Amino acid sequence: MLIVTSNEIPGHRIDAVFGEVMGLTVRSRDIGSQMLAGFRSLGGGELPEMTKALYESRQEVMARMVNEAQQRGANAIVAMRFDTSEMGTNWTEVCAYGTAVYVLPLGEGEPGATGQSVYLTKTAAQQPAQPTAPAQSQQPTPPAPPTQF
Numbered sequence: 001m002l003i004v005t006s007n008e009i010p011g012h013r014i015d016a017v018f019g020e021v022m023g024l025t026v027r028s029r030d031i032g033s034q035m036l037a038g039f040r041s042l043g044g045g046e047l048p049e050m051t052k053a054l055y056e057s058r059q060e061v062m063a064r065m066v067n068e069a070q071q072r073g074a075n076a077i078v079a080m081r082f083d084t085s086e087m088g089t090n091w092t093e094v095c096a097y098g099t100a101v102y103v104l105p106l107g108e109g110e111p112g113a114t115g116q117s118v119y120l121t122k123t124a125a126q127q128p129a130q131p132t133a134p135a136q137s138q139q140p141t142p143p144a145p146p147t148q149f
């Protein structure tokens with residue numbers, strides 16, 4: 001899935017808009033990480049425990065947002081943003097949101113086409129068609145003979 005922070009994807013045409021999608025989580029900091037981070041903050045510098053927690057939260061909300069977009073039939077998300085806020089003293093809310101869309105790459109010679117979109121259209125054209133299962137015979141089943149009593 002393509003995810004961009006811009007409102008457009010160069011070399012692609014937005015063919016359908018499915019609306020806003022988001023992923024959300026609220027995390028509490030465990031006491032051990034919080035105490036260790038408190039001691040580290042006295043000396044300054046990065047707090048690896050907090051960095052790891054925020055990174056994992058962002059990965060989780062991105063996955064939730066992508067899942068929601070896929071359920072709606074999207075193949076891309078535009079105008080993606082993160083929002084983070086503190087809730088109370090130990091809780092952090094992390095949200096990822098954007099607009100779920102269906103995009104089509106522009107082919108060679110189309111206005112706005114890029115090298116990447118031309119490559120995507122050429123490789124899609126070279127892909128063999130997916131084989132379909134042979135159609136089952138749709139002949140009606142003959143009625144059963146009448147039962148004699």
